[in-house]
Amino acid sequence: MEQTVVDGVPVYWAEGPAPMTATLAFGVGTRDESFRTIGVTHLIEHLAMSALPRVHYEHNASVELETTQFFATGKPAQLVEFLDVVCRALADLPLDRVEKEAGVLAAEGSQVTHPTAAALLARRFGTSGYGLAPWAGPGYDRIPAEAVAAHARRYFTKGNAVLTLTGPPPEGLRLALPDGERPARVAQEPLPADGPRWSAENVPCPGLSLTGPSASAPWNIAMLVLQERLTTTARREKGISYDVGGERADVSPETTERLIWLDAREGREAEVAEILWNTAQRLADDGPDQEEVDHELAAFAELIDDPRLVVARLDLRARAELLGGPYYTDEDWLVELKAVTPEQVAAVMAEGLRTALLVVPEGVALDLSDRDGAPVAVGGCARVIGPEPDGRVLRPPLAARVLNGAARRVRLILGTDGVTLRDDDGDLHTIRFADVVGVEVQDGARTVFGRHGCVIPVDPDLFRGAEAAVAALDAAVDPALRYRTSDLVSRDE
Known part of the structure; x- marks a missing residue:
């Protein structure tokens, strides 16, 4: 992976399959909004993309929990055009289009993460930061224009941007973003919790949230083994679930919220939730078999040989730069993963279950116990x-x-x-x-x-x-x- 700087913006690039892909990422997402301005980042993204003329090459943008990305795939000259238009629009937002783009966003109806993951984050953090994920807020048409402009000035700057490319920087590349520093952030504190909790929420399926250290090889193995065990039990053996999904929220360079959910056949939500809870507890009690650890290690070793992974590697490098966390190369991760033991996996899972959150769809009732046999209390709002x-x-x-x-x-x-x-x-x-x-x-x-x-x-x-x-x-x-x-x-x- 190569590195350079263009107009004050760090640029990382590595050779990848043609055509070239460019991703302009900013360290801003839903977590940086307030309840009063929910959706402002997405609104800014739409305003910037509305400045593009009609083009034939592939292009899009997205807003996530922690980052916002503008990306395009095409010929080098097309990427130069795309980045120039987006950067100039971010520097001088077409605020006269706010009303129209607010209507487009309302029609789009997108979510920053899976609804079950969003509900778990809200129960962990309340109605701020990561906890804003499931909330609609006042609505795009109720965000004051001055709040839109202020949000753009603070977050969409050279100091808060990283560009990644699947090839060397093309001739004529400019990044005409406003000057600005990367905002200093304080790690968000979760709401007080004195043990695991479960709650019934407006979610489509059961899900579990576990807090643990960032960049942890034992945690990575733990979540992969948990996902595989859930698939085996709920889908292959019982036939009551189809898909297991996962997400992570990098709350700080030291702490990550790991979220996992699985869908359920209608009427079997409680059974699926119990499978989720009990499978996690067994993993904490006994750990994985060495064969399970070796299986995940072998899968990772195969994955890093895939040449299509270059965009994912570049994304990880950009996130590390923007969010302040460490960046691990494939070789670094191989070394870390090879050192993982079943006992380490059991230990991190046991620690995460101490303050675990479980959500189920509304109308589902559970009777769960923690690892000491005590009833798991009902959570929810305060x-x-x-x-x-x-x-x-x-x-x-x-x-x-x-x-x-x-x-x-x-x-x-x-x-x-x-x-x-x-x-x-x-x-x-x-x-x-x-x-x-x-x-x-x-x-x-x-x-x-x-x-x-x-x-x-x-x-x-x-x-x-x-x-x-x-x-x-x-x-x-x-x-x-x-x-x-x-x-x-x-x-x-």
């Missing part, structure tokens, strides 16, 4: 069971309470520093005014989104006297966090 806090208690209208038993159990409590909802299960959901990340405005009502994932409706139609809670909320919360319901969302949703 709900508690206990006495109501002090404050003004607001109940649903009398007619609703007469006709609906659930309404008789529900109440909204307006306190001096926040609002609390007692739901029909008796759980308490509290959002302190200081922890509000967004307030959706619908005429005289408000929907409040909290830092730990709770959502509370403050609506006079649902609670008698809620006008006082609306007034208190508006007075206590930064007006910049308020927004009207997106025009891109159907009122029937």
Whole structure:
């Protein structure tokens, strides 16, 4: 792999199969947004790509959890054109197209990661950073133009970019990006956890999240063996699942969140979830067989001989540069993997299970135990069971309470520093005014989104006297966090 610099941007290149591919990557993704600006990175990507003329060569762009990429495959002169147009557009965004591109994005309906992985990240981190993955936020049409411009100025700069090429830099290559430094980031702290948790979420299938060290060969082997065992049991032996997927979130140079999920035949979600949990626990208890470790080592050795892997290697090099983590060559990884023992795999899996998160589709109930035999508690947002806090208690209208038993159990409590909802299960959901990340405005009502994932409706139609809670909320919360319901969302949703 060769390295050079073009217009202040690091460039890495290696010979790969023709035609040439160019990837301009930036160290910015969903994790760098706020609840109020969810989707701003994707909006900027669309604005930049809208500046391209009609072309015949392959080109696209993507936004992920940590990075944004613009890529094209074609003749060297075509790549020079592509990169020049994209860089100039990022330096001077066509903000007059915001409304149109917001509509295009709403139609696209893409997600930054698999819905099950997104839900796991939200339960781990709340409604900030990586935890924003499953949330729609205010909507693309509710992101202020100044926020779009500010986000571009901060993240889409020479100092936060890396270009990779599957061949030497072509003649005439320019990268006319604005000057700027790579933003300093602090590793995101997860929400407090005192053990493993499971929760029912709006997800299509069960999934598991495990925290562990980055660049860990034992962890890599552990996840590969887990994936193979799940495929063997759930698909080949029981015939109740088809696919096992995985994702990782590099929370810091030292810590990575590893996510794994598997689909389930309708009605068998609980069984699949139990297979996932129990298979992970057995791997922690007994470790893999040496044959399983050797199998994964042999698979990696074969993989690195594939000449088509050059783009993947370049992507890893760019990520290491942008995210501040170490870069391992194929030879480095071979050395690390050859040293892995079954005992090391068992140890990392056991450590990850101490704070593991498991999610299942809504309506699925589980009865799980941890490795010590203790019940695995139900997780979710920051709900508690206990006495109501002090404050003004607001109940649903009398007619609703007469006709609906659930309404008789529900109440909204307006306190001096926040609002609390007692739901029909008796759980308490509290959002302190200081922890509000967004307030959706619908005429005289408000929907409040909290830092730990709770959502509370403050609506006079649902609670008698809620006008006082609306007034208190508006007075206590930064007006910049308020927004009207997106025009891109159907009122029937």
